[in-house]
Amino acid sequence: CDNCPDVTNQDQADADEDGIGDACDVCPNDPDNDIDEDGVCGDIDNCPSTPNTDQADFDEDEIGDVCDNCPQTTNNDQQNSDSDSYGDVCDNCPNYANENQQNSDEDSYGDVCDNCPTTTNEDQQNSDADGYGDACDNCPTVTNPTQTNSDNDSHGDVCDNCIYDDNEDQADEDADDIGTVCDNCPETYNPEQINSDNDSHGDECDNCPEDDNEDQADSDGDGIGDVCAFICGDVNNNGNINILDITYLLNYIYRGAAAPPFMQSADVNEDHRINILDVTYLLSYIFLGGPAPHCPTLWP
Helix, strand or coil, X not given: CCCCCCCCCCCCCCCCCCCCXXXXXXXXXXXXXXXXXXXXCCCCCCCCCCCCCCCCCCCCCCCCHHHCCCCCCCCCCXXXXXXXXXXXXXXXXXXXXXXXXXXXXXXXXXXXXXXXXXXCXXXXXXXXXXXXXXXXXXXXXXXXXXXXXXXCCCCCHHHCCCCCCCCCCCCCCXXXXXXXXXXXXXXXXXXXXXXXXXXXXXXXXXXXXXXXXXXXXXXXXXXXXHHHXXXXXXXXXXXXXXXXXXXXXXXXXXXXCCCCCCHHHHCCCCCCCCCHHHHHHHXXXXXXXXXXXXXXXXXX
């Protein structure tokens, strides 16, 4: 019944209540008696469960280096919110487990919590709150979590004034929010981009908005394209269809007189030739109630 049978200890004192009397207990205040067996009793061991004979403590926080979750940064409370092996004060993502502490851009944020993992952005500014920091967001002031960029310039679709045409400078001469390179009227304000004839010229700047005329030819320079400037059958271009057009046409065909201002206006039967058949067609229309002239829009 002696807690130190080989050592005299009349009082049988046993401070740590481990059944070994203080007089013969190598760790009288450590009931586990140096559980890590490093020669340092647990009550004074800065890593009581991890062997560390040298008791090294670089950051002097009373937690030994070998068991400190931030061995180079003082953190007595050893707070570790994400339960990886790094304490909050030295974890580059304290709220996201990231054991490898990967940090591609070498700012102070690990990749798993960095809103620009490959672009340094210490302030993590994210003006549009879309998950992408301003430094790497292709639309930093417009929310676009998908970062869709159809033309592969540096502007995302939601803020690109030419979604399908690479236009890094975003030039917009007419300030209609349609970039110059994709605007069907680059010098005329037309945000709706209406194009009734489906050529490449919008109605606002097309000299024949209802007739496809890619070349915008305008022989007389009046601002009206050739393909829509004439009246079919108005051979002399005076604004009327009458006997004068027949005489004009006859003089051109048989006397070598001046050609019609718009050759297509004389091809009233649309056979792409001007001859006596056009004269008889026009006579029939004017005097016999025949079918209306039907001319080609372009002349070969």
